Amino acid sequence: MMTLKVNGHDHQIDADPDTPLLYVLRDDIKLNAAKFGCGLGQCGACTVIVDGKAVLSCVTPLLLLEGKQVTTLEGLGTIDAPAPIQRAFMEEQAAQCGYCIAGMMMRAQALLQKNPKPTDAQIRAELEPHLCRCGTHMRILRAVHRAARLMDTAELSSTTQAIVHGSAP
Structure with missing residues (x-):
């Protein structure tokens, strides 16, 4: 056990x-x-x-x-409150069959946690191990960039709220 x-x-x-x-x-x-x-x-x-x-x-x-x-x-998130990576993939319509997308989102999430502003080349290199036949690769790339922006905006928003409420570091 x-x-x-x-x-x-x-x-x-x-x-x-x-x-x-x-x-x-x-x-x-x-x-x-x-x-x-x-x-x-x-x-x-x-x-x-x-x-x-x-x-x-x-x-x-x-x-x-x-x-x-x-x-x-x-x-990462729920249907009612998706995480930035989930929201970005939905907004960019970055899936067709959807079979590989959960794995791609998880690898993209790990990338964004260590590198919040990756280049196209870095995203491509990170997602290389994923086999996908859908043909939405450009949408996936856009979705990862969108998620990075959404994560950055969410981070800025929480920092601003902390400053307003006097709990900033």
Whole structure:
């Protein structure tokens, strides 16, 4: 039995330590954004964030996750209050079939957390591991840039509110 922290909540998992994270997310915790694509870590459909880094959950065994924070697309926002990355992908209509998009959003989220103003080349390099046949690659690029702007605006807004309410650092 191990405790797995996913989207800020502890889950008691009774599974073999070699079980891939993807199976636990989908079968035990009932989170379905991360998809089973190839099962070999070659397509990116299963990408989640572990301690700030994009990780392929189909090839990441549970034994490597003790004490780490796992974030899935469900943990970023909701239908009523989408996270900037989710909102940007919707506004740019950056998906067709949608199968690979959750993984792309998670990898883009990890990129924006470490580099809030990436260049086109940096976004392309970060998203390279993702296989996608939809043909919306330019929309995806625009969505990542839009998310960066939305995140920057949200950060500025909270700083301004903190100053107004006298709680700024």
